[in-house]
Every structure is written in structure tokens, then in C-alpha cells.
Amino acid sequence: MYLNVHSQYSLRYGTMSIEKLIKEATSRGVTQMVLTDINNSTGIMEFMRACNKSGIKPIGGVEFRRNKQLLYIGVAKDKEGMKELNDFLTEHNLEQKELPDKVKPFKNAVVIYPYAGDNVTEPLGENEYLGIRYDELHSLHGKEINHIKDKLLALQPVFVADRLEYRLHEYLRGVDLNTLLTMIGPEDKCSSTDIFLPAGELEARFSKYTFILDNTRKLMDSCRMNYAEGKVHLNRKTFTGSKNDDKALLEKLAMGGLIYRYGKNNKEALKKVENELKVINDLGYCAYFLITWDIIRYSMSKGYYHVGRGSGANSAVAFCLRITDVDPLELDLYFERFLNAQRTSPPDFDIDYSWDEREDVQDYIFKRYGKDHTALLGTMSTFKDRSIIREIGKVMGLPKAEIEGFTDPAKATENRNNPTFEKINAIYEMMKEMPNQRSIHAGGVLISEEPITYYTALDLPPKGMPTVQWDMYEAEVIGYDKYDILSQRGIGHIKEAVRLVEENQQYKIDIHQVKTFMNDANLNNKLKSGNSIGCFYIESPAMRQLLTKLGCENYLTLVAASSIIRPGVAQSGMMKAYIQNFHKPDAVEYLHPVMKEQLEDTFGVMVYQEDVIKICIHYAGMDGTDADILRRGMSGKYRSKIEFNKLVEKFHEGAKALGRPQAITAEVWRQVFSFAGYSFSKAHSASFAVESYQSLHLKTYYPREFMVAVLNNYGGFYTRWLYVHELQKAGAKVHLPCVNVSTSGVSIKGNDAYLGLIGVQGLENRFIELIPDEVKRNGAFIDLEDFVKRTGMGLEQVIILIRVGALRFTGKSKKTLLWEVHMMLGGKVKPVNHAELFHLESKHYMLPELINTKLEDAYHELELLGFPLSLSMFDLLKTPYRGDVCTDNLIQYVGQTVKMVGLYVCEKTVHTKNNKKMWFGTFLDADGNFFDTTHFPNSTPTYPFRGKGCYLILGKVVEDFGFPSVEVIRFAKLPIVHNPVMD
Incomplete structure (x- = not known):
């Protein structure tokens, strides 16, 4: 009889999780209810699964609000009705238009308007009703209601479980409204009676109006959420329109790619590809591979560069389709890590693009597969940071200093007995891990067979593309396999460097000749010495140290380094052990013969996720399913570590059953456990190493163009000045920005590199684009007056450019230019930028010679660029001392x-x-x-x-x-x- 139930997905409003909601309903004898979260359907599928397990009939719905006002409640009669509600909400979200006061009648869903006395001015449609609360029943007394008698429904909203949660609700409202607890009005929050009533009480409250209860029961009885139960696959089922045609096309593409990758007579590769194709077809993933291939085909036709990484790189078919450049045969990667019959979760490909090309690829996917069937994946951020204490403190009206004291770990003992802190902490404990806000996944895309709005309404986040209202975990449970279309700046470095080399040196690089790069002694010497600034994933101090300590001079060692640099490996001591064993492989003492058998290639150390899986299977006798759960637990793909922790007991029991010594088992498990959440899959590391070699090739042979590309793609691990320093070390003559030469970014011609206008602090974005465009259209600026007239710049903006040296083309000193621009613009009259009928020369005054020093210039540059170019920071020191040692x-x-x-x-x-x-x-x-x-x-x-x-x-x-x-x-x-x- 509950038509208006809310979960925590009514963000910063409802307090109960789906699990608790079901528990509370069960304890009150509720047999059917409608989940109607505010302006979203995030929890509907989860709600249905939980209800079905608990013997409660689930009904889907949405509560529609405009600002704080309840407009109406939508209740789905069935799956089609849920789609209608989601479509209605989606339309308003995507078109960013306000919800209307009334809706056009739905065919398979009903609309319940809140009863407000005489608010019925026209007859209600077949699927329109009025919801009345028990505390409003008195308003029916003495009124003629025959015309609405069949339309009245019992409305008992549920937002909280009890009075304690009602207090939590008030704090949530305070956080949401960014206001004090005392400033929250009745219109800002629910009523304290918006709870599940004790069994029979709701019926008792409506006892004088049993027809209302009958109407409500009749409506709810007529609803049936006819969604398929059990594991379903909701992704687009075919690529060509026929499963048989999909199978044939995938085989044709794979065999063609086999020749491209391995030549015509590689029997081992042929066997692997044939075996994979059978598994892919048997498990129904032909369309998944073909759609990914189609995305790659499009991006390559546009000249975009991509990196296919993740567990998908374990697949020889993916390698042949050019989804990835990692050769699984070379690295002994096994396909089962990516896809197998026992796998409990869907596979996915991670495809990286340059940060400025990814959006076009996403746009292609939406257009190719249809807006009704395509959406970005959402995420759900939670209250999990201690910063929520600050929010609670603000709601309570505490001074900033006191709030900061409560978040200071050093004052933990002092705070422990503070009554205010105890109160804050109690609220925090209730609030943590609650959903806080919906956002957008880093790159997940869903391509659905049915319209996606059967399962969710869509949001329009700042990115501007339709996004589902639940996260990857829910997507997986519902039955969606995502496509990860990601971006990274390392690819931008490579892409632009290749373009710059072609422009500056008239040479076109085939950046995909990675195997040639891997055998280049010059590149490997750079690796060995840690000379890798600007190169993807291998430029940080820690990575350069590791490369040097390993004397890394080949691809396989780099693959291992890309994994052991991860925090979990380093903290466990396994990174140090790997380096020691790497240098003295004959001295390695293996914990157990199984460890030697499985880990000899990595010198007895677990380096990859695959190594952990192998040890769990071969040392502790775990099956493939358990190993897969372990892998997922390690990579953080579960909402909790419950499943991961369950494996501890299984691991020890299995090892004991196989007669493994207890002490050795404990140490093996310690090593396994240290990987939790940190280690890479070998395929991930291999993908990263491929990209590192591509960057290293460019840095070695085209260092100036490469470093310009790094600067124009917003750098990497280090701040901007260091990459300018590397550009100078590479032999480039780096010039300050110049309005006649500079573009928005750094430009290079021959050995001359000009810093871009985009790096000048305080310069407005419109002028960063306008100045080079004006030069391109109408030629170089002649003098200061010409510059000011053609750009229309004001005094402050021109002063910035003078001080940074960007007007030095005039041949005048900065001080002279500053004097002139003040004479020109100091009267606040802005020159008009239009063609002059007659050009009148400005009056010129004789000035004393005004000279700038290099020291003054360096300070200007330090202020406006963030680093000096005219002098080095060492030149600015008061002391000439440079140390005893270099x-x-x-x-x-x-x-x-x-x-x-x-x-x-x-x-x-x-x-x-x-x-x-x-x-x-x-x-x-x-x-x-x-x-x-x-x-x-x-x-x-x-x-x-x-x-x-x-x-x-x-x-x-x-x-x-x-x-x-x-x-x-x-x-x-x-x-x-x-x-x-x-x-």
C-alpha cells in the first residue's frame, strides 16, 4: 500500500539503502510497494532484484519535483510504463527544460497528483489519480467527491526509517542546501511521519475511507514489472543484423589480421586465433568484438592514434583486429584471463585516445548506434571522505577554526572526549558511504539492444552526452558490457610530435613500428640511464630510479618495471626483492617448488595479477572462478572487499589440503594480499610499455618536436618549466612569446621554438586566439599603435604582453613601450578596430633612453610565465657558490x-x-x-x-x-x- 517510497538514491534526501528499505518493509508486513526516488530511477533494477528475493512485489516509479515542489508521482504498470517514465524524465534532462505542471497521459504508467483540496479543475484521465495523505483526510469532510471518488489513492511517503534517521535527513538537507540546520524550513524537508507505519496502521488511518484503500490496492495489483529475471545480456546482440554473419565477418577479419601480424605460416598463432574465435562465438561475444573493431576502424580512418590495453590485450584476435598492439604470443598472455566459460563478469576493452580526439570517437558511437541505444556510463560518488565532517560542522554553524580542529589527526585524542565532536562523528558514521551525487564514468560507453530507457533515465552532465543514472557495478549486474573509450595526454604527445616532425623536417614517421623500436640500442640506452623525461609512464623520479637500478634495456624488463612500480608492490618489499633477484637470478631461493615452476620468469616475485592467479590455482588448488574473483577484488571492481576476504579462508584450506607447510603458506598469502587493489595485469603493463617505447623513439630522434608536443599537451608528471628546460637541452633556441610569431601553443621552426600565448599568466583567452588569427588574416603588426588598433586590447592586457617581451618586434625597450601605451590608452578611451578612411599619424614625443636589464626581464618572466627564460634560477642567486659536487x-x-x-x-x-x-x-x-x-x-x-x-x-x-x-x-x-x- 506504499505508493511513494524513497531510498538513498533520492540524493541528500532519503536515508535508507535499498537493503534497509526492504528490511523495514518486511518487518511491517508490506507485501508490495513502489520505489519513487526524486527525479531519478537509479535504484529501480536493484530494488526489483532485492524485492524478488524477499518475497515483496516491486513496482517501479519516479517522483517528479521542480526545485522543492512535488509535482506528481509516476508509477509504472509494467516494463513499458517504466520506459515511458524514464523517457519523460530523459527528455527534460537532455533538453534541459523544466518539468511541466501537468503531463500528457502515459499509456502504461499512471500519474498521481498530490491532492490539495479543490485542485481538480478538469476531469482526470484514465491513468491520472490524486494521492491524499492521512493527515489530509479531514479536507474531504462535507465535500462532494463522487466525481473523484475512483481517483483517490492513499499516499504515505517514506523517506526515513525512524526519528534518528529523520535527524540525519535534516543534516543531509542542510548539506544539500548549504545552510544552517536552524535555517531549514518545512518546505525543505520531509515530515517526521514519512516512515513505514506499523502493520495495519495505514489501513486504520483510512478506515473511514475504505474505497481509497481499495483504489490503491487495485492499482498496485494491476502493476507487474515484467523484466526478465536471472542473468541477461543487454548489449547489442549483433553487428551485422545476423549472428551467423557476425561469426563469418569476425573470422574473415581475424584471418586477414593474422597475416598482417604474424605472416602466412605461423601455425602457433593460427591455432590460438582459431581457439579464441570458438570461445568468442560460443559465449556470444562476436558483436562485442566487431563493434570494438568498428570503433577502431573509424578512428584510424580519421588518423587518430589509439592504444588498446587492459585484459583485452590477452587476445590474439584483438591483436589481429588492431584493437591492441600488444602481442599475446610474445608475452605468453593467456586468453582465459580475458574471456572464459567460467568468467562471472563481462570482459571489456580499454581503448585510449588523445585527450582532444576522444570526444569525436564517442560522437561517432552515438551516431552509429543510435541515441536510444547508446549512453555514457555513470558513477555514484559517496560520502566517504573525512571532509564531510567540515560539511556537518558548517551545517551546525561551527567556526572554521573549530571545524579544522576536528579534522586534524594530531588532535584525535583531544577530540575524543569533546561532546560536539562526538555528535559530528555519530552523524558522520551514519552518513559515510551514502550516495552523494551522480557523475560520469571515466570512459564507459553502453550500446544496448533495447532502448536504454527501459532500464534507466538519462542525465546530461557537463560533458554533454546522455549518461545513465547508475554505475559500472549496477550495469554489470543488470547485464551490460561496457566499452571503455578513454583519453590520456601521453597519446597526445605522440600524435602531435609525429605531426610536428612531418611539418618541421618533412619526414613521416610510422610510429607503429614498435618492434623495431624495441631493438634499437639508442632507445635502450636511454631506458638504462633513466633519460626519459616527457615519456609516457617512465618519466617520474621513482620510475627513472627503477629503470636505472634494473639497468633496463629491453621491452620485457620494462613490462615488469611498469608493474612493480605500483604502490602495493613497492610497499610490500617485493619491488626490492625483484631488483635483487634480477641481478642475481642464480641465487634466488624459491619459497616452494610451485613458486619456481610458476614464477621463474619473474625471479620468484609476483609481478602481475596473472602471477597471483597462477599461484592461487597451482599452490592453493583454487579454481578459475575463485581466481577471477580474486583478480577483480585486487583491481577494486567490487563495491566491497567481502568477496575478496572470503578467499583468504579458501586459500588456506586449499593449501592445507595439498600439504603445503603452514609458514610458507602464510608468506605466500602475504605476497598475494599485498597486491590487493594495486598490481597491473601483464597486458596493462605491456600496453604501457609499448607506448613508452613510442615516446622514447620520438624523444631520442626528434627531441625538439617531441618536447614541444609535450608542452602543447599540458605536460606530464612535471611542471611546465622543466619541459622548457628539456627543450633547451635538446638543442632548441627557446624564444619568449612574440605577438607576430607565437600561436596559442608552443611552435617550432627549425631549431627555433617560440613559447605560446597560452602560457602567459593573466592574458585573456579571447586574445590568445585573436592575436595569431589577426596575424594570419592581415599580416604582422607594424608597431604598438597598429597592434592596439587591430586587437582592441585594453591597457592592462597590453601591459602584460609588453612585460613578457611579446612586443619586442618594435625594437623598443619595455619601459619605452610602457610609457607609450600609457600615453595611448591611459585616458581610458579604447581605440576602435575598423578600417580607417584616413590614417592620421599619432603625435610622437621624445623620451629619454629607457633601458631594461636582464634581471628585470627575468623577474617579469618569473611572474608572467612562472619561470625565467632570460636568466636561469641559478643566475638569480645572491651567491656564486654552486656546490662542491655535481x-x-x-x-x-x-x-x-x-x-x-x-x-x-x-x-x-x-x-x-x-x-x-x-x-x-x-x-x-x-x-x-x-x-x-x-x-x-x-x-x-x-x-x-x-x-x-x-x-x-x-x-x-x-x-x-x-x-x-x-x-x-x-x-x-x-x-x-x-x-x-x-x-
Whole structure:
């Protein structure tokens, strides 16, 4: 009898999860109810599954609100009715138009308007009703209601479980409205009586109007959510329109690709492809592969570069279809990791594109497969961060200082007995993990056989493409396999570098000749020395250190490095063990013969997710299904770790049954467990390594164009100035921005590189585009006056360009130009940008010679670019001292205490086992070479980092597998010369 029930998916309003909702309803004897979350259908499918398990009849619906006002409630009679409600909500979401006061009658859904006395001015349609609350029944007294008697329904909203949750509801409303608890009015929240009533009480409240109960019961009895139960596959079922044709086309494409990838006589590859094709067809995934191939075909026809990674790279068929460039035969990747008959979850391909091309690929998918059948995948963010304490504190009206004190871990003991903190914490404990807001998945796309609105309404997030109202976990349970169309800047680096080389050197690179790159000694020497700034995934200080320690000089070692650099592996100690074993493979002591058998290629260390799966199967006797659950638990693809934790017991029991020694089992499990949530699949690492080699090829042979591409794709791990430094090291003459030469981004011609206008701080976006467009249309600017007239720029914007040196083409000093522009624009009269009938020369005044110094220029650049170009940061130091030791000969001082001067590049904070902070620093010496520092907890509070600049460093030189670094003893930022501009 409950037509208006809400879950937590009524965001920042409802308080009960679907699970709790069912539990509360069951305890009250409820046999059927309608889930009507506010302006969404996120929970409908989950609600139906839970109800069916609990013996409650589920009915789907939506409560429609405009701002705070309840307009009407939609109740679906069946699956078609749910689609009508979702279509109605979707139309208004996607077209961004307000919900109307009344709706056109639905065919398979009913609309319940809230009863408000005399609000019935015209006859109600067949599927239109009035909902009346028990506390409104008095308004019927003495009125003629025969004309609406058959249309009245019992309306008992449910938002909370009890009075305690009602208080939580009030806090949620405060957070949602960003207001104080005391400022929340009745119109902002539900009633404290909006709960499930004790069994029989609702009927008792309507006892004088039993016909209302009869109407309600009759309506609910007529509803049937006729969705298929059990595991269903909702993806588009065919690519060609026929399953047989799909099978034939996939075979044809795979065999054609087999010749392209492996030649005509590779029997091993042929056998693998044939076996995979059988599994793909038997499991019904031909269309999934063909649609992915179609996406790749389109993007390649547009000249887009892609990287296919993830477990899909385990497939030889995917390799032959050019979905991925990772050869599974070369790396001994097994297809079963991607797709097998026992697999409990759908596979997916991860396809990466350049950040500026991904949207066009998505647009193609929507147009190719239809807007009714295509949508982006959503996500559901939850209240899980301690920052929610700040929100609760604000709702309570606490001062900022007090709120900050409650979030400070150092004050945990002090806060423990604070009554206010106890209250906040109690609310926080109830609120955490509750859904907070819907958002958009990083790249998931759904392509459905049926219209998607059978299963969800669609949102229109800022991205501008229809998005489902549930996340990947729900999609999987419902029966959707997603396509991951992702973006990354590393691909943008590669794409633009290839284009720049073609423009600047008239040479077209085939960047897909990866196997040639892997055998190039020059590239491998760069790997070995860690000379990889700008290269995808291998440029961070930690990765460059690892490459050096391993002496990495081949693809397979790089694949391993891409996995062991992950936090879980490093923290477990397995990264160190791998490096040691790598250098002394004959000295490796395997925990058990099974470990030697399965892990000899990785020197006894579990490096990949696949290694963990192999150990669980062969050491502990687990089956493939359990191994798959373990893999998914490790990669964080479950909402909780419950399934993952269940495997602990199975693992130990299985190992015991096989007679494994308990102590060894404990250590094996420790290694397995340390991978949870961190390690890569081997296919992932291999995909990353392929892209790293492509970047490395460009950096090695076309370093100037490559570094320009890195800068124009917004860099990578480091800040912008470091890539400018690398561009200079590569032999380019880097020029300040110039309005006659610069484009929005960095440009290069020959060895001359001009910084772009986009890097000038404070310059408005419209002028960043307007200036190069004006030069292109009407030629170079002649002088300052010509520039001002043609661009229409105001005084402040012109001053920025003068100070950064962008008007130096005039041949005049900055000070002269500043004087002239103030004379020209200081009167606030803005020049009009139009063709002049007669050009009148401006009056010119004789000025004294105004000279700029390099020091002044450097300070201007520091302010407007974020780094100086006219001078280096070392040139700005008050002291001429540059340290006793430089990076090139640091290895000669191992064990000794040295003094160095270093330009700050970056720092990384880590926590020790005792939860103390320590730091790792990266610096450049005066020669422009990198060196690294370690700052232990006993020294860092006394000698902290103080931002960018140069530091005097006293420390002990240590060496780890041939990589030298400095353990800091003392540490101080060096002062720079006075800014003459400030005089």
C-alpha cells in the first residue's frame, strides 16, 4: 500500500539503502510497494532484484519535483510504463527544460497528483489519480467527491526509517542546501511521519475511507514489472543484423589480421586465433568484438592514434583486429584471463585516445548506434571522505577554526572526549558511504539492444552526452558490457610530435613500428640511464630510479618495471626483492617448488595479477572462478572487499589440503594480499610499455618536436618549466612569446621554438586566439599603435604582453613601450578596430633612453610565465657558490658527506611504518642534470621544503644498485637577488 517510497538514491534526501528499505518493509508486513526516488530511477533494477528475493512485489516509479515542489508521482504498470517514465524524465534532462505542471497521459504508467483540496479543475484521465495523505483526510469532510471518488489513492511517503534517521535527513538537507540546520524550513524537508507505519496502521488511518484503500490496492495489483529475471545480456546482440554473419565477418577479419601480424605460416598463432574465435562465438561475444573493431576502424580512418590495453590485450584476435598492439604470443598472455566459460563478469576493452580526439570517437558511437541505444556510463560518488565532517560542522554553524580542529589527526585524542565532536562523528558514521551525487564514468560507453530507457533515465552532465543514472557495478549486474573509450595526454604527445616532425623536417614517421623500436640500442640506452623525461609512464623520479637500478634495456624488463612500480608492490618489499633477484637470478631461493615452476620468469616475485592467479590455482588448488574473483577484488571492481576476504579462508584450506607447510603458506598469502587493489595485469603493463617505447623513439630522434608536443599537451608528471628546460637541452633556441610569431601553443621552426600565448599568466583567452588569427588574416603588426588598433586590447592586457617581451618586434625597450601605451590608452578611451578612411599619424614625443636589464626581464618572466627564460634560477642567486659536487660525479662520493646546490623540481611525501612523514626530493644541479634526495623524519621538521627555488643541501651520498642519491642532513633555501622592478 506504499505508493511513494524513497531510498538513498533520492540524493541528500532519503536515508535508507535499498537493503534497509526492504528490511523495514518486511518487518511491517508490506507485501508490495513502489520505489519513487526524486527525479531519478537509479535504484529501480536493484530494488526489483532485492524485492524478488524477499518475497515483496516491486513496482517501479519516479517522483517528479521542480526545485522543492512535488509535482506528481509516476508509477509504472509494467516494463513499458517504466520506459515511458524514464523517457519523460530523459527528455527534460537532455533538453534541459523544466518539468511541466501537468503531463500528457502515459499509456502504461499512471500519474498521481498530490491532492490539495479543490485542485481538480478538469476531469482526470484514465491513468491520472490524486494521492491524499492521512493527515489530509479531514479536507474531504462535507465535500462532494463522487466525481473523484475512483481517483483517490492513499499516499504515505517514506523517506526515513525512524526519528534518528529523520535527524540525519535534516543534516543531509542542510548539506544539500548549504545552510544552517536552524535555517531549514518545512518546505525543505520531509515530515517526521514519512516512515513505514506499523502493520495495519495505514489501513486504520483510512478506515473511514475504505474505497481509497481499495483504489490503491487495485492499482498496485494491476502493476507487474515484467523484466526478465536471472542473468541477461543487454548489449547489442549483433553487428551485422545476423549472428551467423557476425561469426563469418569476425573470422574473415581475424584471418586477414593474422597475416598482417604474424605472416602466412605461423601455425602457433593460427591455432590460438582459431581457439579464441570458438570461445568468442560460443559465449556470444562476436558483436562485442566487431563493434570494438568498428570503433577502431573509424578512428584510424580519421588518423587518430589509439592504444588498446587492459585484459583485452590477452587476445590474439584483438591483436589481429588492431584493437591492441600488444602481442599475446610474445608475452605468453593467456586468453582465459580475458574471456572464459567460467568468467562471472563481462570482459571489456580499454581503448585510449588523445585527450582532444576522444570526444569525436564517442560522437561517432552515438551516431552509429543510435541515441536510444547508446549512453555514457555513470558513477555514484559517496560520502566517504573525512571532509564531510567540515560539511556537518558548517551545517551546525561551527567556526572554521573549530571545524579544522576536528579534522586534524594530531588532535584525535583531544577530540575524543569533546561532546560536539562526538555528535559530528555519530552523524558522520551514519552518513559515510551514502550516495552523494551522480557523475560520469571515466570512459564507459553502453550500446544496448533495447532502448536504454527501459532500464534507466538519462542525465546530461557537463560533458554533454546522455549518461545513465547508475554505475559500472549496477550495469554489470543488470547485464551490460561496457566499452571503455578513454583519453590520456601521453597519446597526445605522440600524435602531435609525429605531426610536428612531418611539418618541421618533412619526414613521416610510422610510429607503429614498435618492434623495431624495441631493438634499437639508442632507445635502450636511454631506458638504462633513466633519460626519459616527457615519456609516457617512465618519466617520474621513482620510475627513472627503477629503470636505472634494473639497468633496463629491453621491452620485457620494462613490462615488469611498469608493474612493480605500483604502490602495493613497492610497499610490500617485493619491488626490492625483484631488483635483487634480477641481478642475481642464480641465487634466488624459491619459497616452494610451485613458486619456481610458476614464477621463474619473474625471479620468484609476483609481478602481475596473472602471477597471483597462477599461484592461487597451482599452490592453493583454487579454481578459475575463485581466481577471477580474486583478480577483480585486487583491481577494486567490487563495491566491497567481502568477496575478496572470503578467499583468504579458501586459500588456506586449499593449501592445507595439498600439504603445503603452514609458514610458507602464510608468506605466500602475504605476497598475494599485498597486491590487493594495486598490481597491473601483464597486458596493462605491456600496453604501457609499448607506448613508452613510442615516446622514447620520438624523444631520442626528434627531441625538439617531441618536447614541444609535450608542452602543447599540458605536460606530464612535471611542471611546465622543466619541459622548457628539456627543450633547451635538446638543442632548441627557446624564444619568449612574440605577438607576430607565437600561436596559442608552443611552435617550432627549425631549431627555433617560440613559447605560446597560452602560457602567459593573466592574458585573456579571447586574445590568445585573436592575436595569431589577426596575424594570419592581415599580416604582422607594424608597431604598438597598429597592434592596439587591430586587437582592441585594453591597457592592462597590453601591459602584460609588453612585460613578457611579446612586443619586442618594435625594437623598443619595455619601459619605452610602457610609457607609450600609457600615453595611448591611459585616458581610458579604447581605440576602435575598423578600417580607417584616413590614417592620421599619432603625435610622437621624445623620451629619454629607457633601458631594461636582464634581471628585470627575468623577474617579469618569473611572474608572467612562472619561470625565467632570460636568466636561469641559478643566475638569480645572491651567491656564486654552486656546490662542491655535481650529478655527473656523484657516484664517486658514495659514503661521503657532500654539499650540493640544487634547483627544486618536485617532492613526494610518504609515511613510514610508524606513520611519520618523510620526503623524497628531485633537483637539478647547475649543469641541468637531475639528482635525488631523501629526507628522513628526524630532519624534515627542522629543514622543510619551502617551495620552488634553489637549495643548499648537505647530505650523505648513498648508492642503491648503481643509483646514487643524497640522504639530507641539512637543507636550506638560498636567497635570490633583489627584484629591481620593486624599486
